Amino acid sequence: MAPKVGLFIPCYIDQLYPQVGIATLKTLEHFGCDVEYPESQTCCGQPMANTGCTNEVGPLARRFLEIFKSYDAVVCPSGSCVSMVKHHYDEYFTDNPEYEALKAKTFEFCEYLTNELGIDKLAGRFPHKVGLHQSCHGLRELRLASSSELRIEPFGPARALLESIDGVEVTTLKRPDECCGFGGTFAVAEEAVSCMMGEDRVSDHEQAGTEVLTALDMSCLMHMSGIIRRQQKPIRVMHISEIFAECL
Structure with a gap:
């Protein structure tokens, strides 16, 4: 059965570089993933966390968990946003098994291709x-x-x-x-x-x-x-x- 993947798209990609999200989707589907883009997703809270507004991050972290917890994997074409979820959400969840499970199945795009899907070679030609x-x-x-x-x-x-x-x-x-x-x-x-x-x-x-x-x-x-x-x-x-x- 194809893995059910939740596609997590950062704000700046959504607003400024949608072609990156589409390319991520096409690549995942090419390798057999059943991909969904949850339209209710919001910012992960990284900009607020970077500026010290940690109280404002909590609701976003909890919303992220509710939106993505049911997927087999959560994949994002951004290491920084993935790092936010995996390394900087801990203070908003205390002994929460759902969050621990979410951390373990949230991946940066290339990480998911190689470590989870076992892709080690790509076809095609790019002479540059x-x-x-x-x-x-x-x-x-x-x-x-x-x-x-x-x-x-x-x-x-x-x-x-x-x-x-x-x-x-x-x-x-x-x-x-x-x-x-x-x-x-x-x-x-x-x-x-x-x-x-x-x-x-x-x-x-x-x-x-x-x-x-x-x-x-x-x-x-x-x-x-x-x-x-x-x-x-x-x-x-x-x-x-x-x-x-x-x-x-």
């Missing part, structure tokens, strides 16, 4: 030099890839999936897991620092020969895409789900 940005939440809270400060065997399922696509050359960065500077409300409160960090990331991709910049988080790509447009850099920006959907 692709630069992979590793977002902070996915890297250091969800551990979706190895980070440079840890002396461990390198791993990275998203990179492996990209490299399995015919024609893809993943570019080599000088600083492969540095923050892009977005950081949610940090980009508003510390605009100058945020922009300088984003410019550093874009420059690293430019020197590496990146033609298509991708990531597991559209929020990071949104930040760097703005810099790329203003500086008129010849780099195309695509969420990783868009690349997968185009190949399929």
